[in-house]
Amino acid sequence: xxxxxxxxxxxxxxxxxxxxxxxxxxxxxxxxxxxxxxxxxxxxxxxxxxxxxxxxxxxxxxxxxxxxxxxxxxxxxxxxxxxxxxxxxxxxxxxxxxxxxxxxxxxxxxxxxxxxxxxxxxxxxxxxxxxxxxxxxxxxxxxxxxxxxxxxxxxxxxxxxxxxxxxxxxxxxxxxxxxxxxxxxxxxxxxxxxxxxxxxxxxxxxxxxxxxxxxxxxxxxxxxxxxxxxxxxxxxxxxxxxxxxxxxxxxxxxxxxxxxxxxxxxxxxxxxxxxxxxxxxxxxxxxxxxxxxxxxxxxxxxxxxxxxxxxxxxxxxxxxxxxxxxxxxxxxxxxxxxxxxxxxxxxxxxxxxxxxxxxxxxxxxxxxxxxxxxxxxxxxxxxxxxxxxxxxxxxxxxxxxxxxxxxxxxxxxxxxxxxxxxxxxxxxxxxxxxxxxxxxxxxxxxxxxxxxxxxxxxxxxxxxxxxxxxxxxxxxxxxxxxxxxxxxxxxxxxxxxxx
Amino acid sequence: xxxxxxxxxxxxxxxxxxxxxxxxxxxxxxxxxxxxxxxxxxxxxxxxxxxxxxxxxxxxxxxxxxxxxxxxxxxxxxxxxxxxxxxxxxxxxxxxxxxxxxxxxxxxxx
Numbered sequence: 001x002x003x004x005x006x007x008x009x010x011x012x013x014x015x016x017x018x019x020x021x022x023x024x025x026x027x028x029x030x031x032x033x034x035x036x037x038x039x040x041x042x043x044x045x046x047x048x049x050x051x052x053x054x055x056x057x058x059x060x061x062x063x064x065x066x067x068x069x070x071x072x073x074x075x076x077x078x079x080x081x082x083x084x085x086x087x088x089x090x091x092x093x094x095x096x097x098x099x100x101x102x103x104x105x106x107x108x109x110x111x112x113x114x115x116x117x118x119x120x121x122x123x124x125x126x127x128x129x130x131x132x133x134x135x136x137x138x139x140x141x142x143x144x145x146x147x148x149x150x151x152x153x154x155x156x157x158x159x160x161x162x163x164x165x166x167x168x169x170x171x172x173x174x175x176x177x178x179x180x181x182x183x184x185x186x187x188x189x190x191x192x193x194x195x196x197x198x199x200x201x202x203x204x205x206x207x208x209x210x211x212x213x214x215x216x217x218x219x220x221x222x223x224x225x226x227x228x229x230x231x232x233x234x235x236x237x238x239x240x241x242x243x244x245x246x247x248x249x250x251x252x253x254x255x256x257x258x259x260x261x262x263x264x265x266x267x268x269x270x271x272x273x274x275x276x277x278x279x280x281x282x283x284x285x286x287x288x289x290x291x292x293x294x295x296x297x298x299x300x301x302x303x304x305x306x307x308x309x310x311x312x313x314x315x316x317x318x319x320x321x322x323x324x325x326x327x328x329x330x331x332x333x334x335x336x337x338x339x340x341x342x343x344x345x346x347x348x349x350x351x352x353x354x355x356x357x358x359x360x361x362x363x364x365x366x367x368x369x370x371x372x373x374x375x376x377x378x379x380x381x382x383x384x385x386x387x388x389x390x391x392x393x394x395x396x397x398x399x400x401x402x403x404x405x406x407x408x409x410x411x412x413x414x415x416x417x418x419x420x421x422x423x424x425x426x427x428x429x430x431x432x433x434x435x436x437x438x439x440x441x442x443x444x445x446x447x448x449x450x451x452x453x454x455x456x457x458x459x460x461x462x463x464x465x466x467x468x469x470x471x472x473x474x475x476x477x478x479x480x481x482x483x484x485x486x487x488x489x490x491x492x493x494x495x496x497x498x499x
Numbered sequence: 500x501x502x503x504x505x506x507x508x509x510x511x512x513x514x515x516x517x518x519x520x521x522x523x524x525x526x527x528x529x530x531x532x533x534x535x536x537x538x539x540x541x542x543x544x545x546x547x548x549x550x551x552x553x554x555x556x557x558x559x560x561x562x563x564x565x566x567x568x569x570x571x572x573x574x575x576x577x578x579x580x581x582x583x584x585x586x587x588x589x590x591x592x593x594x595x596x597x598x599x600x601x602x603x604x605x606x607x608x609x
Binding site: 202 | 514559561562564568581593594605606607609
């Protein structure tokens with residue numbers, strides 16, 4: 001039985017369909033606005049400033065000057081339409097403003113009016129428009145209906161990156177005092193307490209101690225979950241959801257078992273008890289750097305030789321694509337290992353070295369498929385081979401599961417669909433958007449359930465796991481279908497024997 | 500936003516979580532539950548009370564495994580799992596039970 005909702009739940013059809021347009025279908029979708037307490041610690045005005053118009057245009061000018069890419073994206077679109085049916089939010093909501101081109105045009109029309117010759121003098125000829133209060137509201141609504149997943153960019157012949165435009169939109173909104181509560185409150189908690197959850201050190205220590213007891217009870221092996229251990233070789237940074245929620249925590253148990261069995265001395269850090277970096281979502285370089293810096297500080301203080309990143313999609317993109325310029329260089333780490341390294345990559349290497357043994361039969365009650373996370377699939381990589389970010393997690397799953405199948409080709413790898421909750425949209429005030437935006441992924445999941453009897457979908461991103469756990473029941477699917485990749489690993493790993 | 504009980508008004512956030520933890524009372528918890536169509540039984544109260552005790556010590560709601568373990572000890576092993584907690588709190592034990600306990604909503608990727 002599917003969960004009931006106060007909005008229409010999209011119908012899963014036999015073949016995926018591009019919906020008929022429903023203008024304004026999601027015009028009402030608007031996340032809670034950040035309060036002064038959420039804004040000010042990030043360096044943003046507490047509330048909408050009086051001279052918002054001039055400040056917004058000035059900020060846009062600043063961004064156009066500092067990001068050449070944004071200028072190109074504003075100019076390059078030829079309205080070919082290739083992106084129109086690629087966005088999960090458009091496919092799930094039918095709102096034409098959720099076609100990536102139309103969402104971009106909300107900014108492009110203002111850009112033309114203030115920054116191009118034709119738009120300044122003949123706005124009606126070139127689709128240029130003034131920045132009015134209505135336009136600002138529209139930005140707020142629709143730049144929070146893009147999860148910055150960048151699927152549309154894969155199909156754009158000009159390589160226009162919608163995510164960059166959404167980030168610029170949110171940055172302008174923040175700069176005039178119109179931030180989003182969910183993301184900005186969380187970034188403030190990282191600064192204040194050290195992680196997205198607001199989990200203080202004593203609670204973290206207590207939680208980890210409990211996990212040690214739990215694993216001991218289940219396996220009779222002393223698997224440790226060390227915190228702030230000086231001289232460890234590996235610092236593991238992972239999303240704080242891994243400490244707190246299900247199915248995330250079973251992934252954390254899996255990492256601990258791997259380190260135990262491979263004899264790797266590792267530690268978590270209370271100073272950097274969060275891998276996630278919502279600074280990326282709001283397009284704020286300054287905040288992104290400040291969030292990331294804690295990880296460098298912790299690594300240096302603990303004297304580790306390696307940094308491994310747990311199952312978190314955008315954390316990996318920030319780590320892989322931004323860390324070096326944000327908080328590098330990493331010349332204090334062991335040059336024999338990638339810096340940073342993904343947990344799947346570390347596990348994969350250990351498997352290839354023959355350091356781990358698996359009882360694959362332990363997962364024989366499952367037929368598993370795998371959801372590629374956007375931020376891992378597009379804009380980052382893993383391992384030393386092209387496409388490593390697709391190959392490595394699948395190889396890890398196949399090493400510990402006998403039954404694995406992939407979903408439809410155009411919905412995996414670089415064509416993967418967002419879970420519907422990425423990019424700072426994993427909040428209950430956007431539940432309608434999240435349920436509708438999950439449609440394309442749920443559709444292809446439904447196909448492999450039907451055809452191959454798939455029972456579980458593995459994911460390696462905290463947002464994906466929480467999002468699916470929440471929205472699958474709306475489509476009549478069980479929340480317990482969702483598993484962490486390292487849950488599968490942990491369940492099959494032979495503990496306590498020689499590797 | 501606010502909720503009214505017996506003529507008194509209590510400030511909440513947009514989703515009905517109490518703005519001031521010190522406003523909490525048994526009556527308020529029951530009133531919040533009634534608004535969601537939920538009657539608080541003794542077993543609900545075990546969860547709510549544990550959340551409050553844990554919060555008092557750690558300034559955060561307990562992680563799901565900490566909670567299931569504690570509830571297993573208090574109500575019996577068969578109830579120490581998230582399936583049972585979802586039966587008690589269908590909107591999600593972390594979020595719904597925190598609300599009735601007067602705690603802030605957990606944030607992050609949860």
